[in-house]
Amino acid sequence: MPYLWMKAAHVASVLIFIGGLFSQSFAVAAARRGDAAIVALAHRWDRRVTVPAMLAVWLTGAMIAAEGAWFASPWLWPKLALVLVLTGLHGVQSGLLRQLRRGQQPNTRLHGVMVAAFISAAVIFIAALVVVKPF
Template identity: 40%
Template sequence: MEFYPYLVAAHVTAVIFLVGGLMAHNRIVDAIARRQPEQQGGALAVLLQFDSRVTTPALLFTWALGLSLAVWGQWFPSLWLIVKLVFVVGLSALHGIQSGRLRRAIRDGTAVVGLPGTGAGIIIATLAIATLALVKPF
């Protein structure tokens, strides 16, 4: 039990980097999308590096630490955790969609276009996740 607060702190830190990376990706793609396709390549390559060095590892740490906390706390039968995991899977899927679209745009030399409503979705999912984790309402 003495390591539990450190595990929580590491999980929260990973989540901050993950959500920050998702939001940054969203905003940067929106800015890049205003350029002509032939002017997007360099910026997209830098964004892909950021994703592979920051956002993807944060996603992996978030999952590993979160699952460790769930096992430690024996929360798997809890409804709040199941609902929270739906939002977590949604954010993970969004990361996969963002990364795939970015890699495809770089590979094919096509224009990248932002996904409408992504920023609001990230914020809503993050608020729901945090509320469920802290309040554990059911």
């Protein structure tokens, strides 16, 4: 796949993945207020859309980094660390949605607004690292 098409696929996958992370955090917040229908919808969306987008982010990102010889670039490593944290957050939120779908009330301190703020900040830092390449 040509480099620019790979980058386009990566950007599209990132947008879908980040949207899915926001959806998860809002669904967890809504479920705590007793909205079970939102949890079921978010769980299906996560399985069918967000997870494949996350996998595409990692695959296309690795291909772009390999083709562009970016692995030696120092800016890439903090970016990868943030993407790894976002991937972990996805796993945590997926687990919370599973628990909520089973009718369990998870014991967590994650709050939708704080999670959404963290996702936003991470995306801003990632975009700055990728575009500016400060180091």
